[in-house]
Amino acid sequence: MNPSHPEHDVRADLISYLDFHVEAGVDAALDEQPHDRFGEAEAAPQRELAPPRRAAPDDASPFRRELPSREAPPKEPPRTYGNAASAKPGEAADDARARAAQMQSLEELEALLRGFEGCGLRFTAKNLVFADGNPQARVMFVGEAPGADEDRIGKPFMGRSGQLLDRMMAAIGLDRTGAYITNVVPWRPPGNRNPTPQEIAICRPFIERQIELANPELLVCLGAPATQTLTGTKDGILKARGRFYPYRLSDGREIKALATLHPAYLLRQPVQKRLAWRDFRMLKAALDGGR
Ligand code: URA
Numbered sequence: 001m002n003p004s005h006p007e008h009d010v011r012a013d014l015i016s017y018l019d020f021h022v023e024a025g026v027d028a029a030l031d032e033q034p035h036d037r038f039g040e041a042e043a044a045p046q047r048e049l050a051p052p053r054r055a056a057p058d059d060a061s062p063f064r065r066e067l068p069s070r071e072a073p074p075k076e077p078p079r080t081y082g083n084a085a086s087a088k089p090g091e092a093a094d095d096a097r098a099r100a101a102q103m104q105s106l107e108e109l110e111a112l113l114r115g116f117e118g119c120g121l122r123f124t125a126k127n128l129v130f131a132d133g134n135p136q137a138r139v140m141f142v143g144e145a146p147g148a149d150e151d152r153i154g155k156p157f158m159g160r161s162g163q164l165l166d167r168m169m170a171a172i173g174l175d176r177t178g179a180y181i182t183n184v185v186p187w188r189p190p191g192n193r194n195p196t197p198q199e200i201a202i203c204r205p206f207i208e209r210q211i212e213l214a215n216p217e218l219l220v221c222l223g224a225p226a227t228q229t230l231t232g233t234k235d236g237i238l239k240a241r242g243r244f245y246p247y248r249l250s251d252g253r254e255i256k257a258l259a260t261l262h263p264a265y266l267l268r269q270p271v272q273k274r275l276a277w278r279d280f281r282m283l284k285a286a287l288d289g290g291r
Pocket of ligand 1: 145155161264
C-alpha cells in the first residue's frame with residue numbers, strides 16, 4: 001500500500017509493525033527512550049576475569065550463612081575479554097565457576113550476578129531474577145528461566161505459571177514462606193525463547209552455588225531444562241518426572257531432587273495435572289517423612 005495515498009490505513013500499518021515486534025520478542029516497553037545495550041557493552045572498558053579456581057574440597061558447607069573463608073585465590077595474570085556477547089562460552093562458564101565458588105552467602109552470590117557480564121542474556125533482560133521465597137526453607141523449586149512478568153518484577157514465577165505453582169504448593173500445605181524459588185537461568189531470554197545450551201552452561205555454576213548456599217533438604221526440578229541440568233538425565237520430562245534423583249553437593253553430601261512437570265506445560269496441557277499431583281504427593285511424603 002502507498003503510504004501517501006489518502007486511504008492508506010495507518011492504523012493497520014502500526015498494528016502490523018507492533019505485531020512484528022511482539023513476534024520478535026519485543027513485547028514490553030521498558031523505557032521512554034531506546035537503548036543500544038550491545039553498543040554500550042562494546043564501548044565499556046575491558047574488565048578483569050577472576051583467576052581460575054583451584055580445587056577446594058570443602059567448598060560447600062552444610063551451614064547456611066557462616067561458611068568458612070576460602071584460601072586466597074592464586075596469583076595469576078588476569079584474563080580479559082571485551083563484551084560478554086563476544087566471550088567464548090567455555091571461558092565465561094569457567095569464569096562463572098571460579099567466581100561463584102568464592103561467594104559465601106546468597107547475598108554475595110546475588111551481588112556477583114548483578115555485576116556478571118559473561119552471559120549475553122543480561123544485556124537484553126530488564127532485571128536479574130535471583131530468587132523468591134524463604135532461603136531457609138527445606139524445599140527449593142528450580143524452574144527454567146524468567147518470562148516477561150518475572151523480568152519486569154525481578155522475581156521468579158510471578159505470572160500465570162507462578163500462580164499455578166502457588167496453587168500446586170498450597171495443595172500440599174506450602175507457600176512462599178516455606179519454599180525457596182529460583183531458576184537455572186536468572187535472566188529472561190528475549191521473546192521467551194528457550195535458553196541455549198551455552199547460556200545454561202554459563203549460568204550453571206551460579207545455580208549450583210545457590211543450591212549449596214541455600215542448603216535445602218529437597219530440590220524440585222520444574223520441567224526438562226531444570227531436570228536435565230541438575231540431575232544429568234537426558235530423558236524427556238514425561239519419562240524423567242515422578243522420581244527422586246541424587247543431587248551431590250560439593251562437600252560430598254547428597255540431597256534428593258524430584259523431577260516434575262513445569263507449570264507452563266500444565267497450563268497448556270491441563271490433563272497432565274494429575275501427573276504433577278502425583279509428584280507433589282511424593283514431595284509431601286518426603287517432607288513429612290524427613291522430619
Ligand atoms: N517459567 C520459569 O521457568 N520460571 C519463571 O520464573 C517463570 C516462568
